[in-house]
Amino acid sequence: MHVNGTTIRVEQGDMTLTEIEAIAFYATEDLKLGTGFGNAISMRGGPPVQEELNNLAPLLPLQAVVSSAGDLPAEYIIHANGPKFQETDMAGKLKTTLVNTLAAAVEKGITRIAYPPMGAGFYGVPIQECAKVMVNTFIEHAQRGSSIKEIVIVTMNKREYQPFAQLLHEDTKEVAA
Amino acid sequence: MSVQTNGKQRSHKAEMALKRMKSKLNRQVVGSLVGCVHCGMCTDSCHYVQTNPGDVTYAPAWKADRLRKIFKREIDWTGRVFPWWVGAKSVFSDEDLEELKDIAFGKCTNCRRCTINCPMGVDFATFNRMLRGMLVSVGVMPEGVAVVSKDQWEIGNQMGVLKEDYLDTLEWMADEMQIELDDESAQIPIDKKNANVVYSINPREVKYDPRTISDAAKIFHMAGEDWTMPSEGWDMTNFGLFSGDDDLGGAVAGMLYDKVIELKGKKLVISECGHGYRSTRCEGPNWAKKDVPFEMESSVITMLNYIKEGRIKVDKSRNPQPVTFHDSCNNARSCGLFEEPRELLQLVCEDFREMYPNRAENYCCTGGGGAMSMSEYAGRRLKSAKVKADQLKATGAEVVVTSCHNCVDGLSDCIKHYELGMEVTQLVNLVANALVIPEKPVVVPVEKEAEKVVAHAESLVNRTILIVDDEPDILTFFSTVLEDNGARILTATDGEEAVELAMREQPDLITLDINMPGKDGGWVFSRLREEKATSQIPVCIISGKPELRRLIYERSVPPPEGYVDKPVDEAMLMRNVRKILDLSKRDQTHSVESN
Numbered sequence: 001m002h003v004n005g006t007t008i009r010v011e012q013g014d015m016t017l018t019e020i021e022a023i024a025f026y027a028t029e030d031l032k033l034g035t036g037f038g039n040a041i042s043m044r045g046g047p048p049v050q051e052e053l054n055n056l057a058p059l060l061p062l063q064a065v066v067s068s069a070g071d072l073p074a075e076y077i078i079h080a081n082g083p084k085f086q087e088t089d090m091a092g093k094l095k096t097t098l099v100n101t102l103a104a105a106v107e108k109g110i111t112r113i114a115y116p117p118m119g120a121g122f123y124g125v126p127i128q129e130c131a132k133v134m135v136n137t138f139i140e141h142a143q144r145g146s147s148i149k150e151i152v153i154v155t156m157n158k159r160e161y162q163p164f165a166q167l168l169h170e171d172t173k174e175v176a177a
Numbered sequence: 178m179s180v181q182t183n184g185k186q187r188s189h190k191a192e193m194a195l196k197r198m199k200s201k202l203n204r205q206v207v208g209s210l211v212g213c214v215h216c217g218m219c220t221d222s223c224h225y226v227q228t229n230p231g232d233v234t235y236a237p238a239w240k241a242d243r244l245r246k247i248f249k250r251e252i253d254w255t256g257r258v259f260p261w262w263v264g265a266k267s268v269f270s271d272e273d274l275e276e277l278k279d280i281a282f283g284k285c286t287n288c289r290r291c292t293i294n295c296p297m298g299v300d301f302a303t304f305n306r307m308l309r310g311m312l313v314s315v316g317v318m319p320e321g322v323a324v325v326s327k328d329q330w331e332i333g334n335q336m337g338v339l340k341e342d343y344l345d346t347l348e349w350m351a352d353e354m355q356i357e358l359d360d361e362s363a364q365i366p367i368d369k370k371n372a373n374v375v376y377s378i379n380p381r382e383v384k385y386d387p388r389t390i391s392d393a394a395k396i397f398h399m400a401g402e403d404w405t406m407p408s409e410g411w412d413m414t415n416f417g418l419f420s421g422d423d424d425l426g427g428a429v430a431g432m433l434y435d436k437v438i439e440l441k442g443k444k445l446v447i448s449e450c451g452h453g454y455r456s457t458r459c460e461g462p463n464w465a466k467k468d469v470p471f472e473m474e475s476s477v478i479t480m481l482n483y484i485k486e487g488r489i490k491v492d493k494s495r496n497p498q499p500v501t502f503h504d505s506c507n508n509a510r511s512c513g514l515f516e517e518p519r520e521l522l523q524l525v526c527e528d529f530r531e532m533y534p535n536r537a538e539n540y541c542c543t544g545g546g547g548a549m550s551m552s553e554y555a556g557r558r559l560k561s562a563k564v565k566a567d568q569l570k571a572t573g574a575e576v577v578v579t580s581c582h583n584c585v586d587g588l589s590d591c592i593k594h595y596e597l598g599m600e601v602t603q604l605v606n607l608v609a610n611a612l613v614i615p616e617k618p619v620v621v622p623v624e625k626e627a628e629k630v631v632a633h634a635e636s637l638v639n640r641t642i643l644i645v646d647d648e649p650d651i652l653t654f655f656s657t658v659l660e661d662n663g664a665r666i667l668t669a670t671d672g673e674e675a676v677e678l679a680m681r682e683q684p685d686l687i688t689l690d691i692n693m694p695g696k697d698g699g700w701v702f703s704r705l706r707e708e709k710a711t712s713q714i715p716v717c718i719i720s721g722k723p724e725l726r727r728l729i730y731e732r733s734v735p736p737p738e739g740y741v742d743k744p745v746d747e748a749m750l751m752r753n754v755r756k757i758l759d760l761s762k763r764d765q766t767h768s769v770e771s772n
Contacts, residue, residue: 014340033733034324034327035325035328036327036330039328039332039337040337042733042734043734043736044339044735046735047706047712047733047734085190085314085315086189086314088189116331121331122326122330122331124316156331156333157333157410157428157431157432158431158435159427159428159431
């Protein structure tokens with residue numbers, strides 16, 4: 001989908017191997033990378049990523065912060081402390097978190113970002129709701145005019161891919177600002 | 178944040194957990210919740226009760242009543258109208274949820290032994306799993322459960338094995354098999370379309386026990402099977418079974434099913450893993466809400482059929498030691514897989530001894546239900562393992578065989594704790610060991626062999642290799658082989674010396690023994706990776722104990738470039754060293770150019 005000069009698309013793959021300027025990571029307050037995507041970042045990015053994060057912690061709820069990405073193909077990682085495990089107003093908080101990641105990217109001059117399905121899976125945001133909030137937030141951001149030129153949602157399997165694909169393919173025409 | 182309920186404040190988490198419970202109730206669960214008559218038949222069936230006889234909080238009926246009270250207060254009309262009469266009690270605070278966590282995760286392995294001993298058919302394990310799911314949905318769970326679940330959600334397997342490490346391990350196992358069989362056609366085919374068998378494994382095999390992969394590959398090869406392993410969606414384990422998270426269960430099983438469909442595989446063979454077999458074959462289609470258009474089978478049945486059909490030949494005299502068999506709860510009690518492993522054992526072992534009780538009545542290894550990942554309950558687990566230890570000891574066997582990776586870990590811990598001195602192995606290892614491999618006629622082209630040695634003699638010139646090992650014999654052997662091939666050798670016999678030498682000398686490669694006194698190989702490996710000066714030096718881990726791989730792979734640093742199992746022979750050492758130093762390709766190129 002193209003919105004006001006920004007491309008929003010979904011692809012199936014491995015987010016930490018994506019050739020892109022920045023990847024987003026659903027972080028915790030202490031900014032410990034931990035397991036899951038955090039494990040992949042640690043293993044593929046190397047120890048300097050966590051070392052840098054130790055100096056950036058704590059990350060307050062819904063906030064985002066940018067670190068370097070070590071040996072990953074991406075140059076930066078945008079860490080976002082989003083809502084978890086059926087907190088109140090999950091959708092609203094997820095939207096705020098996403099807006100903050102976009103703001104952090106713009107401030108850093110990042111123009112291409114890859115996102116996993118933020119908060120879905122382990123943290124319990126239903127994948128349909130996740131897709132709706134993410135796609136709507138990205139469209140709204142792009143409609144206002146943005147220096148971000150490409151947003152890629154990278155999913156691990158068909159189950160995650162389909163809801164995003166449906167939403168993004170619903171309207172393949174250029175959406176006016 | 179909290180909400181007002183019947184005049185009492187209820188925390189948001191408690192409210193959400195109850196909402197989840199209400200959404201998960203079905204006939205089976207409600208039947209179990211209302212069916213208990215408190216007859217006490219379940220009590221002595223539980224290994225926790227048997228080892229804690231004075232503590233009622235371990236009794237299955239008591240544990241079940243914690244959820245039953247909530248059900249009565251929130252759902253059943255008797256508890257809503259007369260809570261004081263029927264003992265109905267709901268949850269209100271986060272502390273109430275923590276108390277439930279202690280019961281659901283810390284006092285039950287979901288082994289279902291109480292279930293089959295209940296005259297009313299109350300399936301406590303099923304609603305204990307539901308209770309776990311309620312808690313997990315609001316983030317209340319043991320740290321280990323969170324760690325494993327997140328890995329499986331985001332990496333696609335429960336041990337966070339990255340794709341490159343998985344594929345690398347398969348390649349190495351194929352290489353080992355080729356050398357052992359002296360047969361270049363022995364391969365582990367990846368993502369082959371239309372294969373008769375798609376083989377799925379447990380990530381524990383990649384991380385800690387890769388010999389089970391090469392053993393299975395050897396059996397498939399010798400049987401002449403048309404088989405393959407998937408590059409993705411290969412994990413047949415499913416932590417959703419343990420955490421009670423049906424969504425995770427569906428996501429994981431769905432990935433595996435989708436991959437088999439994509440490859441157009443005819444049959445999915447599941448390696449030896451109790452919960453993996455149950456999750457993939459029995460529960461997965463429901464969780465994933467999918468019709469599965471292919472056959473699914475335990476590798477135990479596959480191996481048994483190969484022997485029965487004469488596709489492989491075995492010699493039981495190669496496994497002469499007395500063995501006993503431990504039935505995995507998920508295989509035996511939940512899936513009825515208990516005669517086939519015995520039939521197979523009789524074919525590949527000389528001295529099989531039954532353990533009592535057995536089959537569906539066997540006791541849990543005590544590491545089931547994800548218990549091995551919950552270190553906070555290790556004390557309780559090992560105390561309850563006394564029942565298992567007594568069972569094992571009574572067999573007089575030297576080896577205990579099981580068809581479950583989880584049980585391998587549970588039994589190993591039990592054997593170590595109670596000093597039983599037994600070995601734990603799986604059927605795949607015994608079948609591979611008993612395989613009769615037709616000998617090839619040996620023709621040694623003397624001149625060509627000599628040329629090969631000369632050609633390789635220069636291959637490590639200008640390379641410095643640091644050998645770290647506390648065993649003098651290994652140091653001498655490695656030094657001799659590598660020096661003969663032109664390398665400059667440095668040696669260290671302890672961890673600190675190794676790090677110091679590596680920093681100072683900047684070798685091209687380090688071979689590192691894991692098991693050393695004092696600072697072990699795990700410590701050395703971390704230090705090497707963390708120090709800028711040594712972080713890029715390739716490391717080849719050497720170990721005689723696959724279970725020690727965790728000392729390396731559980732560290733959040735990039736994995737080693739190579740891994741070699743002891744005993745190591747000259748060919749194996751050189752092949753691995755050359756591979757890591759990327760000399761193989763150069764030699765091949767050179768050889769082509771020379772030709």
